[in-house]
Amino acid sequence: MDIIEIVIEGDTPGIAWRLPVLHFSGNKPDAPKIYIQAALHAGELPGTALAHFLCERLRQAETEGTILSDIVVVPHANPIGAAQSHFGEMQGRFDLGSRTNFNRDFPLISLRDRDLLIENLERYPAVDRLKRKLIHMALGADLVIDLHCDDESLQYAYIDEAFWPEAADLAAALNMEAVLLSDGESSAFEEAVSFAWKYEVPGEKKVPLPGKLSVTVELRGTRDVYPDMAKRDAEGLWQFLAARGAVRDESVNLSAFTGPAVPLDNIEMIRAPQTGTVLFHRNIGERVEEGDLLATIITAPGMPDGTIDVLAPQAGLIVTRVSDRLVRRRGDLMKIACDRPSAATRKPGTLED
Numbered sequence: 001m002d003i004i005e006i007v008i009e010g011d012t013p014g015i016a017w018r019l020p021v022l023h024f025s026g027n028k029p030d031a032p033k034i035y036i037q038a039a040l041h042a043g044e045l046p047g048t049a050l051a052h053f054l055c056e057r058l059r060q061a062e063t064e065g066t067i068l069s070d071i072v073v074v075p076h077a078n079p080i081g082a083a084q085s086h087f088g089e090m091q092g093r094f095d096l097g098s099r100t101n102f103n104r105d106f107p108l109i110s111l112r113d114r115d116l117l118i119e120n121l122e123r124y125p126a127v128d129r130l131k132r133k134l135i136h137m138a139l140g141a142d143l144v145i146d147l148h149c150d151d152e153s154l155q156y157a158y159i160d161e162a163f164w165p166e167a168a169d170l171a172a173a174l175n176m177e178a179v180l181l182s183d184g185e186s187s188a189f190e191e192a193v194s195f196a197w198k199y200e201v202p203g204e205k206k207v208p209l210p211g212k213l214s215v216t217v218e219l220r221g222t223r224d225v226y227p228d229m230a231k232r233d234a235e236g237l238w239q240f241l242a243a244r245g246a247v248r249d250e251s252v253n254l255s256a257f258t259g260p261a262v263p264l265d266n267i268e269m270i271r272a273p274q275t276g277t278v279l280f281h282r283n284i285g286e287r288v289e290e291g292d293l294l295a296t297i298i299t300a301p302g303m304p305d306g307t308i309d310v311l312a313p314q315a316g317l318i319v320t321r322v323s324d325r326l327v328r329r330r331g332d333l334m335k336i337a338c339d340r341p342s343a344a345t346r347k348p349g350t351l352e353d
Contacts, residue, residue: 045149048075053231138193148227156176178317181264203214266316267319281294297327313342
């Protein structure tokens with residue numbers, strides 16, 4: 001295992017961040033190249049734990065000569081966000097300086113312009129330099145896996161429709177309980193990678209070649225950081241790598257993915273109609289029917305008519321739930337994966353900011 005340390009100089013004197021990048025060399029030149037990163041939202045640590053145990057397995061494979069692909073692993077992709085705390089709480093999702101989501105505003109370029117990402121980097125602020133370094137590394141790979149987690153959630157993934165159903169092997173390997181099929185219309189990391197593949201020649205859109213994949217994996221919730229879970233997830237990712245010919249393991253035999261795969265238009269984003277204390281009646285993983293009681297919001301404690309009920313707009317599977325119990329007006333409560341499109345209008349791109 002080779003370790004490269006990328007230094008991101010700060011925008012003020014005396015500050016710099018170090019980004020360790022782990023590289024495993026493969027012995028089969030035509031094997032697909034792999035890029036795996038975790039914790040782009042710095043406080044989302046299930047992926048970092050997965051990467052730790054996956055690298056343990058990869059180091060063993062390295063001694064056995066069974067690594068076929070070049071594999072790059074970035075166990076914690078956002079040292080800038082990890083250093084940002086406000087009143088003792090890490091602010092790893094949004095940059096405090098620019099107020100931008102760390103997983104948005106990645107450059108949308110054609111693949112042939114990849115090297116332009118790292119030209120004259122000193123022109124850019126630190127966060128943009130970090131993003132450009134990350135996506136430049138990713139565009140050197142064929143399989144790109146961005147490990148995230150949600151608040152309280154099932155194991156699921158955002159996968160561009162262009163890669164489905166070929167990517168069902170990843171969903172099966174990681175025992176995903178749902179797949180959300182995205183439209184590839186945002187500047188999030190995994191969609192910026194797929195954009196570069198689709199527009200390899202500027203202005204000429206094409207379907208990415210078979211064998212390509214750029215995906216966001218949501219490894220349950222932020223508090224689901226346990227050794228057994230992380231080892232199980234690392235084993236699942238190992239099996240995916242074996243199935244795709246990145247490592248040699250004759251014992252791997254993936255089962256079929258049997259969960260729902262629904263377009264983002266079929267996701268009901270359940271939001272709080274008013275601010276208040278939320279009392280959930282249903283949990284993640286439960287199937288609900290139209291009209292089922294999902295939550296009660298106490299809007300005026302102790303007062304007559306001081307509550308509002310939130311009902312399911314249609315039948316579906318509860319994929320995520322917010323962990324906060326004091327909710328703001330229009331704050332997210334749940335995501336429900338449904339068989340039919342939502343009646344609510346949705347902008348192209350991601351579900352959340």
